[in-house]
Amino acid sequence: MDFDNLTVDATGPIARVVVDRPQRLNALNHATIDELDRAFRALAADPAVRVVVLRGAGDKAFVAGADITEIRDQSPVEARGFSRAGQALMSRIADFEKPVIAAVNGYALGGGLELALACHLRLASDNAKLGLPEIKLGIMPGFGGSQRLARLVGPARALELMLTGEPVDAATALTLGIVNHVVSADQLDDRVDELAGGLAKAAPEAVRGILQAVRQGLDGPLEAGLALETARFAVCCSTDDMKEGTGAFLEKRAPEFTGR
Numbered sequence: 581m582d583f584d585n586l587t588v589d590a591t592g593p594i595a596r597v598v599v600d601r602p603q604r605l606n607a608l609n610h611a612t613i614d615e616l617d618r619a620f621r622a623l624a625a626d627p628a629v630r631v632v633v634l635r636g637a638g639d640k641a642f643v644a645g646a647d648i649t650e651i652r653d654q655s656p657v658e659a660r661g662f663s664r665a666g667q668a669l670m671s672r673i674a675d676f677e678k679p680v681i682a683a684v685n686g687y688a689l690g691g692g693l694e695l696a697l698a699c700h701l702r703l704a705s706d707n708a709k710l711g712l713p714e715i716k717l718g719i720m721p722g723f724g725g726s727q728r729l730a731r732l733v734g735p736a737r738a739l740e741l742m743l744t745g746e747p748v749d750a751a752t753a754l755t756l757g758i759v760n761h762v763v764s765a766d767q768l769d770d771r772v773d774e775l776a777g778g779l780a781k782a783a784p785e786a787v788r789g790i791l792q793a794v795r796q797g798l799d800g801p802l803e804a805g806l807a808l809e810t811a812r813f814a815v816c817c818s819t820d821d822m823k824e825g826t827g828a829f830l831e832k833r834a835p836e837f838t839g840r
């Protein structure tokens with residue numbers, strides 16, 4: 581896959597997507613959003629890919645936001661299109677049927693935090709700074725942040741982050757539940773690989789079921805979520821991988837899942 585603003589390595593079960601605009605701290609311009617959307621569409625269609633890891637190029641930023649130079653020059657109609665394109669990308673990632681891990685290697689601000697929030701798991705380096713500073717530019721989050729952050733940490737904390745625009749450090753983000761783990765910057769890639777390696781070996785139908793049940797279940801009433809859980813559980817029980825997983829446990833050996 582060939583991109584101007586990304587590098588994508590999908591040669592093994594762990595695909596690696598790197599937002600690569602270090603001169604702008606990996607800020608998301610229109611072109612980068614389009615490329616990310618294309619990359620995730622291709623990774624969704626590739627059965628050999630089991631997990632996606634997303635990070636920013638360099639060691640300073642994951643993504644420092646939407647590209648402010650483009651925001652400044654757009655008309656209201658263009659702004660609506662930009663917000664919709666960003667939201668569509670974030671929803672594609674949130675709805676992805678394979679786990680997407682954000683390796684938050686530095687600043688994750690504005691659209692950068694919104695991108696990380698769309699991922700299923702977030703590991704941060706100890707020098708990361710996370711926030712939604714749009715209010716300081718006279719605007720508000722436009723790529724789903726007002727909804728995903730509030731759902732993740734509750735309205736009071738989300739409102740504080742959005743209304744003050746002040747970023748939090750990695751330790752605070754961990755306490756708030758914005759990130760799953762914080763590790764030292766030089767260990768981030770290893771820890772992410774360790775996590776991704778484990779997920780790449782998991783039974784894909786079980787992974788898909790868990791992702792869908794949590795993602796869609798939380799948006800509706802409990803009864804609907806429970807019905808979805810039952811349906812997905814039954815599908816898992818129709819797979820060879822279920823027989824392999826339960827059999828391996830009873831035979832006291834490690835399972836080898838095939839995706840069938």
Ligand code: COA
Pocket residue numbers: 603604605607644645646647648649687689690691713714717
């Ligand atoms: N959009 C466009 N360009 C950006 C950017 C963004 N979101 N974030 C950083 N850049 C650019 C800077 O303008 C600068 O470009 P220059 O070298 O041509 O001047 C370059 O990236 C490096 O950033 P700089 O501000 O010099 O780095 P810093 O270490 O002093 O500060 C930040 C880092 C992240 C604190 C600061 O860049 C920042 O506040 N960025 C904007 C964050 C934001 O508001 N995001 C939400 C946007 S909706």
